[in-house]
Amino acid sequence: MLGAAFAALSGGPVLAQAEQRPEPAPVQASDRPIPPATVQPERIILNLTADPAHQMAVTWRTAPGQTGQVQYAEALDGPDFIATATRLDAVTDDAVLTVREADQFRAAYHSAVMTDLKPATTYVYRVGAGQTWSEWLQFRTAAETAEPFTFLYMGDMQNNILSEASRTLRMGFRKAGDAAFVIHAGDLINRHDSDNEWGEWFASGGFLYGQTPQMPTPGNHEYGRGPVLNPQWRRQFTLPETGPEGVEKLKETAWTVDYQGMRLISIDAPLFHGDAAMRDEMVRWLDGLLADNPNRWTVMFLHFPLFSIDPDRDNSRVRDALKPLIDKYGVDLVLQAHDHGYARGAIGAGAMDNKGPGHVSDHGSTYVVSVAGPKMYPMAALTWADRTAERTQTFQTLDVSPEAVIYRAFTATGRELDAFRLTKGEDGVSRQEALPIGAE
Numbered sequence: 187m188l189g190a191a192f193a194a195l196s197g198g199p200v201l202a203q204a205e206q207r208p209e210p211a212p213v214q215a216s217d218r219p220i221p222p223a224t225v226q227p228e229r230i231i232l233n234l235t236a237d238p239a240h241q242m243a244v245t246w247r248t249a250p251g252q253t254g255q256v257q258y259a260e261a262l263d264g265p266d267f268i269a270t271a272t273r274l275d276a277v278t279d280d281a282v283l284t285v286r287e288a289d290q291f292r293a294a295y296h297s298a299v300m301t302d303l304k305p306a307t308t309y310v311y312r313v314g315a316g317q318t319w320s321e322w323l324q325f326r327t328a329a330e331t332a333e334p335f336t337f338l339y340m341g342d343m344q345n346n347i348l349s350e351a352s353r354t355l356r357m358g359f360r361k362a363g364d365a366a367f368v369i370h371a372g373d374l375i376n377r378h379d380s381d382n383e384w385g386e387w388f389a390s391g392g393f394l395y396g397q398t399p400q401m402p403t404p405g406n407h408e409y410g411r412g413p414v415l416n417p418q419w420r421r422q423f424t425l426p427e428t429g430p431e432g433v434e435k436l437k438e439t440a441w442t443v444d445y446q447g448m449r450l451i452s453i454d455a456p457l458f459h460g461d462a463a464m465r466d467e468m469v470r471w472l473d474g475l476l477a478d479n480p481n482r483w484t485v486m487f488l489h490f491p492l493f494s495i496d497p498d499r500d501n502s503r504v505r506d507a508l509k510p511l512i513d514k515y516g517v518d519l520v521l522q523a524h525d526h527g528y529a530r531g532a533i534g535a536g537a538m539d540n541k542g543p544g545h546v547s548d549h550g551s552t553y554v555v556s557v558a559g560p561k562m563y564p565m566a567a568l569t570w571a572d573r574t575a576e577r578t579q580t581f582q583t584l585d586v587s588p589e590a591v592i593y594r595a596f597t598a599t600g601r602e603l604d605a606f607r608l609t610k611g612e613d614g615v616s617r618q619e620a621l622p623i624g625a626e
């Protein structure tokens with residue numbers, strides 16, 4: 187109505203023509219000048235450590251030349267926690283980085299691990315130094331036992347991260363605001379070393395990253411030619427150093443954490459695919475992790491899918507090396523990304539072809555491919571998938587308890603797309619039971 191009135195006032199046909207003029211091509215984030223790191227702590231992010239019931243890692247950055255400290259205390263209902271706060275010095279890496287936008291970019295990266303925390307307890311913390319501090323942020327430690335919990339899983343955000351992918355992440359937090367952590371299955375950004383793109387990724391999560399641990403695995407877009415991991419990764423995250431022992435290349439890219447009865451395993455997919463020595467290291471490590479596993483549930487996540495949404499996209503090296511281990515040890519969920527579409531299905535032992543078993547199954551490991559950002563690829567007709575969706579941005583919530591995992595996929599608008607219950611019998615084989623969409 188307003189539009190019509192405005193068109194009449196300003197000479198409708200002229201305005202209509204102007205509206206049809208194509209928008210100029212947007213300037214890529216990585217082509218814009220890079221803003222300097224700020225005195226105020228920025229890009230504050232929590233990561234789980236190997237002991238999530240008693241520890242929490244926090245990382246942030248500031249302008250160069252600054253030191254960093256964390257103050258933390260058990261949270262109280264009122265402000266009196268401040269008087270009891272413990273002060274901890276951060277490790278500071280006053281770094282000069284070569285990033286996409288600048289040969290020499292200076293920032294101080296600070297990280298600290300809060301230790302000796304009580305299980306299943308809410309803590310409050312802030313980061314900074316001197317007179318410059320963040321706001322007080324809150325998180326909760328894990329329980330020591332297999333209490334029920336929820337986590338979020340996201341595929342690639344990768345493109346137009348802040349303008350178009352952020353809404354998926356933020357809708358995820360609306361649906362599961364009390365998630366224990368968020369899994370990012372690789373390709374968080376597009377140009378691995380673009381500091382502006384990393385800035386968009388941090389802006390997408392904002393304060394949510396400071397209260398809910400983020401647990402990423404690298405995708406191909408986190409690596410440059412070499413392959414070389416982007417210079418930000420190990421500086422801006424403090425991920426568990428629980429990968430293959432003594433293997434520097436896999437530090438904070440391949441890692442594992444046990445969380446309330448679930449073993450979570452991140453596989454460095456680009457190096458698994460592209461570096462035979464690293465593949466051997468990860469296979470050996472995984473064999474040990476899966477053979478000696480006291481947890482009820484096991485979730486593996488990696489960027490490259492073992493079963494693709496398009497037969498022309500085949501990661502046979504990854505599948506050939508991982509599938510026998512997944513089958514042998516009954517990994518329950520394999521959460522993936524990279525294919526820019528949505529597919530979910532169960533695949534049991536034996537199927538080693540990219541097409542899967544050639545039929546939909548109700549038992550075996552569940553494989554999921556999903557995408558959170560706006561880049562979309564066409565999909566083939568899949569015989570292995572129970573549910574597929576094209577040109578759809580999604581996030582997933584997983585409610586974990588000793589009895590079952592309730593899995594739900596939602597679109598970026600919050601519409602439920604997929605749901606099933608995962609249970610496990612005496613034989614250790616996972617079984618999937620479809621749930622009606624929209625059911626509680």
Ligand SMILES: [Fe+2]
Nearest residue numbers: 373405406524
């Ligand atoms: Fe990818």
